[in-house]
Amino acid sequence: MEFLRWGVLGASKFAIEHLTPAIQLARNNSFKALASSSKEKAAAFVQLEPEIEIYRSYEELLADDRINAVYIPLPNTMHVDWTIRAIKSGKHVLCEKPIAMRAKEIDELIKLRNTTGLLVAEAYMIVHHPQWIKAKEIVQSGVLGDLIQVDAVFSYNNQADLENIRNNSNMGGGGLPDIGVYTLGSVRFVTDQEPAAIRHVDIKYENGVDVWALAAFDFPKFKFTSITSMRMAPRQEVTFQGTDGFIKLTAPFNPLVYDKAEIIKRMNDGTEEIFSYPGVSQYVNQIEAFSDAVLNEKTYPCSLEFSQGTQAMIDSIFDFSST
Structure with a gap:
């Protein structure tokens, strides 16, 4: 049976409380690695999954060929950069929202998705509920x-x-x-x-x-x-x-x-x-939908184009308020 083997970039509170438990509960998915410079924060993830690999840098995790999917819960301004790096490392990517700070930044992610064939998506969990x-x-x-x-x-x-x-x-x-x-x-x-x-x-x-x-x-x-x-x-x-x-x-x-x-x-x-x-756990549903799209070629319900449309609305609000 094929599995998605997940690595997580950053030991965020949201990741430990919601997404990594969802990965553990979802069928055909396993939590394999965490990248964090904080030993204290990493310890909580080890308690959740004792056999995970702990990396002290994001680059080290992305270099691990055993990992085929990456979850990115980093601060918002880091999302685009590390999503691009993960794609170029050959990983499928689920990035926390907002996946970008401006809609135009998503153009590069769409281009890379199309050229690599990897699944790249924003963690927009509500559509899975x-x-x-x-x-x-x-x-x-x-x-x-x-x-x-x-x-x-x-x-x-x-x-x-x-x-x-x-x-x-x-x-x-x-x-x-x-x-x-x-x-x-x-x-x-x-x-x-x-x-x-x-x-x-x-x-x-x-x-x-x-x-x-x-x-x-x-x-x-x-x-x-x-x-x-x-x-x-x-x-x-x-x-x-x-x-x-x-x-x-x-x-x-x-x-x-x-x-x-x-x-x-x-x-x-x-x-x-x-x-x-x-x-109902929309987070478990989200992870299972992601792995079904990768492993079974099912359509993932939240495309980058959809995320770009929502970000365009956010952009328009800020732009309107500044005029």
């Missing part, structure tokens, strides 16, 4: 009537953790790079539409990073509003409002952590239906 597949099915079925308005909110408060890289402008911090990919990308995933114009932007900055942002877009057939914040109480919600009914995702981005995954569907006649998805 069945609640989003169901949301897409409902909206595109037309049962809600004409789609009029979509609203997405994602917030948390890390003001007490100013050392966090999300509060560091030099590391590519900010709410939009961190969580804007979810509010903005999810509407594109469900509707298969691209924004026609950006109508309004309001951003609050602290120390060079966006800590609150509101953006309003016109899509060809509906309006869309996104709110992201690193200075508000935790909240996650996405609503698709049609002429005949609406659906609301109550834990759209981090189910199991934020709240239980549910879609509430309510129609004009008062009927209501609730779709629940207890115990």
Whole structure:
């Protein structure tokens, strides 16, 4: 049986809590190596998987021919560089979001993917959760009537953790790079539409990073509003409002952590239906989808082109606010 043999570049908290456990649980995948200069941080990964190889540099891990897939959870400003290096080392790459700081930077990744035949993707896990597949099915079925308005909110408060890289402008911090990919990308995933114009932007900055942002877009057939914040109480919600009914995702981005995954569907006649998805790990699903694409030539649901489209929306928000 073929396996993907994963190496991880960087001993991030997210990697130890979510992605490496997912690799261990996913079929046809194994966690084989970690690159980290911190012995203390590496020790936590050894407890998780005692037989992993520990490298003190990223270059050493990339030179290991036994590793055929790499996960990159490095600071945002390092994503493109190390994704390129991993591709040139012959590795399939799953890179944390945002995979780039500007949409145009993804052009080089697409070029390298096309010339090498390697799978290169952003770790956009929500498209692997069945609640989003169901949301897409409902909206595109037309049962809600004409789609009029979509609203997405994602917030948390890390003001007490100013050392966090999300509060560091030099590391590519900010709410939009961190969580804007979810509010903005999810509407594109469900509707298969691209924004026609950006109508309004309001951003609050602290120390060079966006800590609150509101953006309003016109899509060809509906309006869309996104709110992201690193200075508000935790909240996650996405609503698709049609002429005949609406659906609301109550834990759209981090189910199991934020709240239980549910879609509430309510129609004009008062009927209501609730779709629940207890115990689903979108991270395990993501790793299995990645390995299925590599080993079994199945289509991976989040292409670099999709990621580039979402990053283009983030770019447009920052560009609009600076004019």
